[in-house]
Amino acid sequence: MGRDKATLPFLGEPLLARVVRILASAPGIGADAPDVGGVVVVPRPGQELPPLPDGTRVARDEVEGRGPLAGIAAGLRASRADLVFVTTCDVPLLDPRFVDLLFASAGDASLVFPEEGGVANALCAVWRRSALEAVDARLAAGRLRPFAVSEELPTITVPEDRLRAADPELRSLRDCDTPEAYEAALRDAAPLVCVEFYDVARLRAGRARVDVAAATLGEAVARAADVAPGLVGEVVVAGALSPHFRANLNGARFVADAELRLSPGDSVLLLSAQSGG
């Protein structure tokens, strides 16, 4: 790309910040799992980071030239979770449902790699924290290929057809290695919007807000229900907002059209239709 990908502007924010926000909205990582400690960013030695969402933790690996496996080690060491989703910063179309599927596929395995076109991917994958011992040993031995860790630890590869159930176009695996790929991702990306919950919606969601990637009001409602499944059946019925609830855009106007286009940074408020006294 010719420049640091972490700081590439993407729909109004740095690419890294977008990926962090998407991860923070995934079940088991963000506000619904406070014990996990949120998202950990591991910069390259000497790398300057763009502004990141509140609550993001940074773990440093100051040894030069050891590549992504050293970053994975620093991340695993800093994480408080048993299962850790590992990704590079240049996957702006990452889908929280894809992340969730990999977590759900782990069973007893130490590594969960998605597979596309017959190739397993270790850098958009789930790593068990207990893999750290093996990773450190390999780093010490100068064996730096992340994928090769799977040779000595129980590994599951999730086949493409299963992945597509969560992410039909496997957009989660699209990186921005070239200017063309970056431009294409910009064209295909849904803006990140904030869904805020009020009254009964907040009770059911179990949180005050969530960031989701959604191009339309209908998508925002559906994505919010993916992240906060307590909404399903009462606030969100058959993927759409129940008639007993209302949506408001940016606190400024009430909206109902599921096809309404959203812009980056929009806030969608979900609230009970019985909003008076």
Add this chain to the structure above:
Amino acid sequence: MTYARAVNEPRHGGWHGSALAADVSSGTSERVPIGRDVLRRFIGGAGLGAWLLARHGDPAGDPLAPDAPFVVSLSPLVGTPLTTSAKFAVVAKSPLTHRFCDALSSDRFAIELKGAGIDALVVRGRCAEWSVLVVEPGGARLIPAGDLAGLPSAEAERRLLARFPQHRFFGIGPAGENGVLFATVSGDGRHAGRGGLGAVLGSKRLKGILARGGVPTPLADAGAALALAKDLSARSLGPATAKYREIGTVANLLLMNRLGALPARNFSERSIDGAESLSAESLRAAAASVGPVVRKHCASCTIGCEHVFPRAGGKDGVRMEYEGLFALGPLCGITDREVVVDAAGLCDDLGLDVISAGGTIAFAMECAQHGLLPGGPRFGDGAALLALLRDIADRRGVGALLADGSRRAAERLGPAAEPFAMHVKGLELPGYDPRALRTMGLGLAVSHRGADHNRSGAYEADFAGSPEGDDAAGAAAAASEVRSAILDSLILCKFLRGVFTDLPAEGAAMLAAVTGEPFTAASLREAGERTVAARKLWNDRAGWTPAEDTLPERLLGRTPGEGLGRASLDRRIAAYRRAHGWDERGSVPAPRVAALQLDDLFPAPDEVAR
């Protein structure tokens, strides 16, 4: 007091067919028949109350004169198994607005009063000493109540029910006794809050009314009524009432803050920093260290919207509602949770309408800020708020000025203070800023009671996506008044409103089953329109002028786009009047009066002269 012999009227299902008229000056009472045609046309509650006030009250009279009627109007559904039906309307001329006022309340008092074999109680006169009016199936009598004077209504209730355990009480606190123009009447902690009807009861030297019934509500078709009741109960537990059941109206505060619809610092702002500390979640979290938040129900209610928050230090728990939270909190620039909860508890004890109390004190705070009320309270001063509430109830110091509400206080402080009096027709505004909720703004401007969110639910149109254009907004506000009049005449709780898909049709089916009368959706809708028009006609005779259908200047917005603006509000008011079938000036034309069968109550002036 002597008992009058009951007039033998044929009973209809639902209704008993009579009102009890009590003259507390002479200590007499008599049962007055109410014809079937009247009951059919006005149903009960707010509708029947409008008819009774028009029959017995002088619109131009002094609301605090002995002769001014204080009406308690029941409904055909009281005493039936229909959920939320244990309600009644208190109807009188408001001493605060000098306009028609109907305030609703609920609980066993409604069932007991109806069980006395009446559909309404009309009280006139003035007792020689503080008394309680006792209404029973045999008639009415007065008992002395000098020992209860000065007590909170709830304490008077406790003492009376210890002596009369079968009765239920509805009465006033110190504010009503002292003629505070926004005093409430309450029973079991539920207030008929707005418009100062507590002062009307106080002017009669009545601490309250004790009722004991026993006469069951006849059901014309018990099987059908039970089936409808069962269905309504089941639906009352669905998603349309979840907010009220699980959180209560305090849930509104954060949302209104986010929408820029939360009146703060006397409407000089539309949101407040620190609103989180008054959120439903914060209130619950703070209460958790003291004890559980207790959910309470009115009698005959399956919803149970009341959430009583415990307080430390042995103080009684307080039912917190959004209106008290906003008016005693952000409106006065206060976000200290403990102060706001204590202030709400104090208003309950003193018998003060929380909205007018908060609104009037916020007015005083802004006047003090501008040097118009030297030594007056400052925004954010919780101690001053608590002290002023007591002073208002006792009419002491600045409290004496504020006890008459913000409009009169502004008149006394001079023209510079008037822009800070946030009222419509003298009634302080509720917690829905018209700059953000503009259909609601129209509803507040035109309501017969003054700035009122209970007789018009126009905010529902805003929450559904504000109607486009003046005509649509006018039609929405008019329709909302009719719908509210239907609910308030049946009477069913407004918190059930989201349960109905077709209120007129469903309400008509309930009325038909209970009364045996052939109600239809059309006849019930017309009854709602009739009630709205009757209140308007009454107000006309009380001196209403078109100019009073307005909003305070500040709420029209300083810049185009910030609020409705004068011209746009006027266009919407015109559209609202058209939607009701009224003339441009807002009067109900004679053909419309006749079509609504109101000409017997409100004959044209030339007919009166003849």
